Amino acid sequence: MNRLDIKKTYKLYIGGKFPRSESGRCLPAKSPAGEHLDNFAHASRKDFRDAVVAARAAVGGWGKASAYNRGQILYRAAEMLQNRAAELVAEIARSINVSPAKAKREVTLAIDRLVHFAGWTDKYSQVFGSVNPVASSYFNFTTPEPTGVVVVLAPDEPSLLALVSLVAPVILSGNAAVVLASETFPLPAATFAEILATSDLPGGVVNMLTGKRAELVPHIATHMDVNAIVNGVGDSEISAKLQAGVATNLKRYANHSATDWFSAKVEDPYWILDTVEFKTAWHPVGI
Amino acid sequence: MKTKSKAAKISVRLRSASARQAKRAVAASTHAVVPLKERRLNFGNQWDFAPAPEDSRNYVIAPRHELFINGKFVTPKSGKYFESVNPATEQPLTTIAAANAEDVDSAVKAARKAYDKVWSRMPGRERGKYLYRIARIIQEKARELAVLETMDGGKPIKESRDVDLPLVAAHFFYYAGWADKLKYAFPGKTPSPLGVAGQIIPWNFPLLMAAWKIAPALACGNTVVLKPAETTSITALRLAQIFQEAELPDGVVNIVTGAGETGAALVNHPDLDKIAFTGSTEVGKVIARTIAGRSAGLRPGSTSGGLNRAGSESGAPRLTLELGGKAANILFEDAPLDQAIEGVIAGIYFNQGHVCCAGSRLFVQEGIYSSVIKKLRDRIQTLRVGNPLDKNTDIGAINSKPQLDKIKMLVQSGIDEGAKLTQTQCVLPSKGYWFPPTFLTGVTQAHRVATEEIFGPVLSVMTFRTPEEAFERANHIPYGLSAGVWTDKGSKIFKMVNQLRAGVVWANTYNKFDPASPFGGYKESGFGREGGLQGLAAYCRLD
Numbered sequence: 001m002n003r004l005d006i007k008k009t010y011k012l013y014i015g016g017k018f019p020r021s022e023s024g025r026c027l028p029a030k031s032p033a034g035e036h037l038d039n040f041a042h043a044s045r046k047d048f049r050d051a052v053v054a055a056r057a058a059v060g061g062w063g064k065a066s067a068y069n070r071g072q073i074l075y076r077a078a079e080m081l082q083n084r085a086a087e088l089v090a091e092i093a094r095s096i097n098v099s100p101a102k103a104k105r106e107v108t109l110a111i112d113r114l115v116h117f118a119g120w121t122d123k124y125s126q127v128f129g130s131v132n133p134v135a136s137s138y139f140n141f142t143t144p145e146p147t148g149v150v151v152v153l154a155p156d157e158p159s160l161l162a163l164v165s166l167v168a169p170v171i172l173s174g175n176a177a178v179v180l181a182s183e184t185f186p187l188p189a190a191t192f193a194e195i196l197a198t199s200d201l202p203g204g205v206v207n208m209l210t211g212k213r214a215e216l217v218p219h220i221a222t223h224m225d226v227n228a229i230v231n232g233v234g235d236s237e238i239s240a241k242l243q244a245g246v247a248t249n250l251k252r253y254a255n256h257s258a259t260d261w262f263s264a265k266v267e268d269p270y271w272i273l274d275t276v277e278f279k280t281a282w283h284p285v286g287i
Numbered sequence: 288m289k290t291k292s293k294a295a296k297i298s299v300r301l302r303s304a305s306a307r308q309a310k311r312a313v314a315a316s317t318h319a320v321v322p323l324k325e326r327r328l329n330f331g332n333q334w335d336f337a338p339a340p341e342d343s344r345n346y347v348i349a350p351r352h353e354l355f356i357n358g359k360f361v362t363p364k365s366g367k368y369f370e371s372v373n374p375a376t377e378q379p380l381t382t383i384a385a386a387n388a389e390d391v392d393s394a395v396k397a398a399r400k401a402y403d404k405v406w407s408r409m410p411g412r413e414r415g416k417y418l419y420r421i422a423r424i425i426q427e428k429a430r431e432l433a434v435l436e437t438m439d440g441g442k443p444i445k446e447s448r449d450v451d452l453p454l455v456a457a458h459f460f461y462y463a464g465w466a467d468k469l470k471y472a473f474p475g476k477t478p479s480p481l482g483v484a485g486q487i488i489p490w491n492f493p494l495l496m497a498a499w500k501i502a503p504a505l506a507c508g509n510t511v512v513l514k515p516a517e518t519t520s521i522t523a524l525r526l527a528q529i530f531q532e533a534e535l536p537d538g539v540v541n542i543v544t545g546a547g548e549t550g551a552a553l554v555n556h557p558d559l560d561k562i563a564f565t566g567s568t569e570v571g572k573v574i575a576r577t578i579a580g581r582s583a584g585l586r587p588g589s590t591s592g593g594l595n596r597a598g599s600e601s602g603a604p605r606l607t608l609e610l611g612g613k614a615a616n617i618l619f620e621d622a623p624l625d626q627a628i629e630g631v632i633a634g635i636y637f638n639q640g641h642v643c644c645a646g647s648r649l650f651v652q653e654g655i656y657s658s659v660i661k662k663l664r665d666r667i668q669t670l671r672v673g674n675p676l677d678k679n680t681d682i683g684a685i686n687s688k689p690q691l692d693k694i695k696m697l698v699q700s701g702i703d704e705g706a707k708l709t710q711t712q713c714v715l716p717s718k719g720y721w722f723p724p725t726f727l728t729g730v731t732q733a734h735r736v737a738t739e740e741i742f743g744p745v746l747s748v749m750t751f752r753t754p755e756e757a758f759e760r761a762n763h764i765p766y767g768l769s770a771g772v773w774t775d776k777g778s779k780i781f782k783m784v785n786q787l788r789a790g791v792v793w794a795n796t797y798n799k800f801d802p803a804s805p806f807g808g809y810k811e812s813g814f815g816r817e818g819g820l821q822g823l824a825a826y827c828r829l830d
Contacts, residue, residue, distance in 0.1 A: 064785075127474055128821075130805075130819065130820050130821070132801070132803040132804045132805070132819050132820075133803050134799075134801035134803050134804050135457065135801055135803075136799065136801065138796065138799060138801075140801065140803070140804050142804070142805050142819065142821060145785075147809075227810070240579065240580075243578075243579035244576065244579045244580065246575065246579070247572045247573075247575035247576040247579060248572070249765065249810070249811060250568075250571070250572065250575060250608065250610075250810065250811050250813065250814065252814055269475070270473075270476065270829065277788075277790065277809050278790065278805055278807070278816050278821050279784070279789070279790060279791075279792065279809075280790065280791045280792070280804055280805050280806065280819075281784045281791075281792045281793075281794060282791070282792070282793045282794065282796055282799050282804070283780065283794045283795060283796070284795055284796050
């Protein structure tokens with residue numbers, strides 16, 4: 001007699017915990033052939049709100065952690081990803097119906113991206129900060145620092161690689177992210193959240209929501225406690241809605257939607273600067 | 288133990304109280320005693336200086352100012368002109384062309400042509416030389432420009448002469464040098480100009496804001512359509528004459544004057560690659576919304592800009608905003624107090640408080656509150672309010688009647704909500720728009736005067752106990768442009784600098800500016816930086 005596989009319902013990842021949607025809703029994840037794979041949580045406006053609260057709570061500690069420490073933790077996340085690469089390869093392969101070889105390419109590249117960006121934590125402020133030679137007797141310097149809570153909208157494909165490429169430059173500077181995963185292929189993102197939970201990343205630094213974009217975008221755009229939005233979704237209607245909303249509290253907005261996610265161009269340290277603020281300090285020089 | 292020390296304290300208090308009573312009795316027998324609280328420094332007429340006005344007779348202001356488009360002064364297609372008055376006398380200075388959408392269109396077309404045909408093709412070294420030339424001419428005409436700035440805007444001549452104009456020239460010098468060095472500014476990237484920039488500037492630092500906008504834009508190879516504020520257009524148009532004198536190619540900078548409608552026509556023009564705005568948060572949000580609306584339906588593209596706050600999809604202009612502020616100036620008990628008081632005064636009363644980064648909220652640590660208030664009260668009494676052209680004037684005229692009304696309205700709201708008003712006793716001129724240096728005590732975090740930008744010589748004073756309380760309250764508003772910290776303890780300064788959510792933090796100083804130093808806000812104070820290396824990013828495409 002054949003053993004019956006158990007089905008799983010993938011949950012949200014908020015503040016280091018895995019809650020179901022407060023709405024009680026879930027959606028079926030289907031393979032391209034229409035086969036029912038598993039269920040995943042259908043996040044509501046309130047789940048998004050909870051995720052922002054968790055991110056806000058996390059941003060203080062994470063933003064003030066040493067750059068060295070943040071780099072160590074991101075590298076640790078890459079280690080965990082390496083460890084469970086096979087699991088993610090299988091998840092991508094069955095979700096998107098690509099060959100295991102192609103899925104493996106995506107996962108290994110995601111690992112390398114994390115390693116790459118992990119190294120930027122303690123370097124980007126040296127490359128982009130400055131000591132400014134003012135024409136008066138003052139010591140004057142400019143340093144980048146995290147803007148705060150950032151919402152990242154991941155595109156549908158490549159569901160893991162794009163998400164990792166968008167999230168890494170956001171959190172490495174000390175921001176906390178609320179990530180809205182691929183709507184069509186959410187399972188790799190949900191699995192990635194489970195991997196992050198077992199890395200040393202403090203709870204709330206990355207929060208993962210799955211569900212329907214159109215439903216959440218208006219709330220994301222107008223939420224008053226979100227500092228920035230990084231939009232990786234290549235949809236002009238969603239972009240327009242986000243941009244119309246960001247003016248309410250002048251969120252920073254970056255759009256990376258037309259990117260070839262497998263290209264080396266994505267490893268762009270200038271993406272870090274989309275979610276930092278430059279602070280300039282003055283102090284008199286004298287006795 | 289506890290009881291004992293308490294008892295001891297009480298007995299000390301009793302002893303000193305009886306000693307004071309005895310002293311008072313002696314004093315009363317010799318002369319009338321002014322109660323301690325009411326004792327004031329009495330300067331008498333020691334501070335009455337003889338008038339020392341800067342001579343303005345040699346500087347002629349033309350009765351009519353036209354638009355500056357394609358290198359020439361042209362009459363507006365709108366056919367309309369508006370009056371520009373001296374806010375210190377209410378006397379009309381000149382009439383200025385009001386540009387309509389058609390005029391703006393001509394200006395953008397001229398800028399586009401100059402961009403395509405001349406400026407974007409010119410080697411950086413040559414662009415830089417034009418900017419150096421402009422800087423030199425500004426230095427040569429600095430006094431004239433300072434006088435005009437003061438007559439047109441109401442700011443004291445000592446500020447326009449010693450702060451605004453030197454910074455204007457320095458800004459052109461600084462960015463002139465970048466023009467042929469841009470490839471070193473952005474590691475790993477190739478910068479190229481954006482195209483035509485529409486720039487809208489405010490009335491508080493008319494010429495300085497023009498320099499902040501024009502110099503980096505031109506250095507990076509862009510061409511410009513600039514709209515000055517309607518109350519302060521004269522010096523921008525004088526700058527246009529300087530561009531002519533410098534033989535800047537036609538159309539590289541165009542200046543369209545007018546009020547809000549002119550600005551709206553510029554923002555709505557479909558052929559801009561960049562919009563830079565300095566002004567109120569309210570208008571900044573309208574602009575951000577306008578651009579968002581325009582990008583709807585356009586093909587999405589990657590606008591990774593990093594430093595330049597791309598802000599919009601390809602096809603819509605890029606945007607940088609430098610908006611309002613309500614800066615916290617935080618005064619710790621261990622601050623060098625007299626130096627700090629000077630900093631507080633400079634922080635709020637500089638340029639009549641018409642400064643987006645003005646230190647308009649003073650947080651005083653409780654232990655020094657009463658002495659700070661006393662010192663402030665006495666210090667503002669020595670500020671000389673009056674003729675902006677007088678070299679001894681500290682506080683000039685409020686820029687316009689509407690601004691004066693707004694200041695009065697907000698100060699009244701402070702009084703209505705329970706704050707206590709302290710003002711100087713000075714006599715204000717009978718003509719013109721004036722507001723005496725003012726501070727409000729007993730202000731709470733919820734008062735309008737603690738959260739809204741007044742943009743006038745009005746300081747809201749509050750207290751705090753711990754550093755944590757100070758930065759939490761400082762950060763507890765939607766603005767985040769600047770902040771000040773006063774303490775002699777270095778580690779405390781760095782702690783506060785780290786915690787304050789503001790783009791510029793002055794420690795043991797305030798309101799210092801330099802072309803090499805980036806300036807700009809967090810949160811609703813806008814995005815993008817002006818000045819310094821980081822300021823270049825607002826005008827470059829990075830590939």
